[in-house]
Amino acid sequence: MxxxxxxxxxxxxxxxxxxxxxxxxxxxxxxxxxxxxxxxxxxxxxxxxxxxxxxxxxxxxxxxxxxxxxxxxxxxxxxxxxxxxxxxxxxxxxxxxxxxxxxxxxxxxxxxxxxxxxxxxxAGRAVFVKGDSPIKSLKDLDGKTIGVTLGETHEKWAREHAGEHGDWSIHTYKGLPELMLELNSGRVDAIVVDNIPVLVAVKKSGADVRQIPTPGIEGGSVxxxxxxxxxxxxxxxxxxxxxxxxxxxxxxxxxxxxxxxxxxx
Missing domain, CATH: 3.40.190.10 (Periplasmic binding protein-like II)
Incomplete structure (x- = not known):
């Protein structure tokens, strides 16, 4: 904020x-x-x-x-x-x-x-997936691909906590528009981002994505x-x-x- x-x-x-x-x-x-x-x-x-x-x-x-x-x-x-x-x-x-x-x-x-x-x-860190994704929690990301914005704290979090929550791979992108495209196309299974901009983007575009519950996620809320x-x-x-x-x-x-x-x- x-x-x-x-x-x-x-x-x-x-x-x-x-x-x-x-x-x-x-x-x-x-x-x-x-x-x-x-x-x-x-x-x-x-x-x-x-x-x-x-x-x-x-x-x-x-x-x-x-x-x-x-x-x-x-x-x-x-x-x-x-x-x-x-x-x-x-x-x-x-x-x-x-x-x-x-x-x-x-x-x-x-x-x-x-x-x-x-x-x-x-507001704060959140994990979003496609609406029809079987992913319901962080543990379901094991073996999946996560998209993050290059250089953001969310990238650091994803790299530091990969072993804790599952063996996920990480792809980096320039920003939210590219992340949304990659998620909707299925090239990544989830994105780790600030929640409010995604919610606003979804409202405008009608994209079928949803936020998964992430209780206790580090840096997850302000x-x-x-x-x-x-x-x-x-x-x-x-x-x-x-x-x-x-x-x-x-x-x-x-x-x-x-x-x-x-x-x-």
Missing amino acids: KTLLSGIAALGLLAGVALAAAPQAQADDLQKIKDAGELRIAMSGAYPPFNFVNDKNEVVGFDPSIGEGIAERMGVKPVIVTTAWDGIIAGLLANKYDTIVGSMTITPKRQEVVDFVGPYYS KVGIAIRKGNPELHAAMQKALDAMMADGTYEKIAMKWIGADIR
Whole structure:
């Protein structure tokens, strides 16, 4: 998922903003949001299909749909704010918006300066096969051929774990389009890739492929959360309750199927 800041200087600036904003965060933001009647939701607007600007100049995608659903369940109006990704947390700490629903990976460094609601989806390493393949687990890949993108961490994983899960052979390719072609043609039995791009590609093309269960796969998942300012337990609880309700009543799955083509919680 998306990288927030790079360099020690940027992290230092972020910490400074956090300290400056800390006194205001002591009063829980939930009441302020209710009084204003709106939840200001930040994202880059440049990360399709999660958030992007359509031909009608509307910010659409998975993230705004999730943010809008949360706001509606909290009884307030959703207001989408687009901003540059490299300053998005600083903007949150400066009270320019109330939350970030922008496909932000939860990391220890980010947790030092913001709190996270969720996670609201997971992403990471996955193994895909053709829809009619007899392969159902990693052990079924013994004696099979696996496709990976040359130089990616998935190639390293496939080489390091071949003996553990089975004696598979590895073919390398330039990227996802070539991997999908090779899988569909039967020249490889499985591909090891990031799951979200494949799910989106399958939704667009209608390719008959499926992800096999890989519990405990090393590096197999990262968690993506909704950022809010620290010191807001009531807001956190209200947003988590709304997100949980969306997941329970089918709203989340409907949104995920529309934009991603799969339930990615």
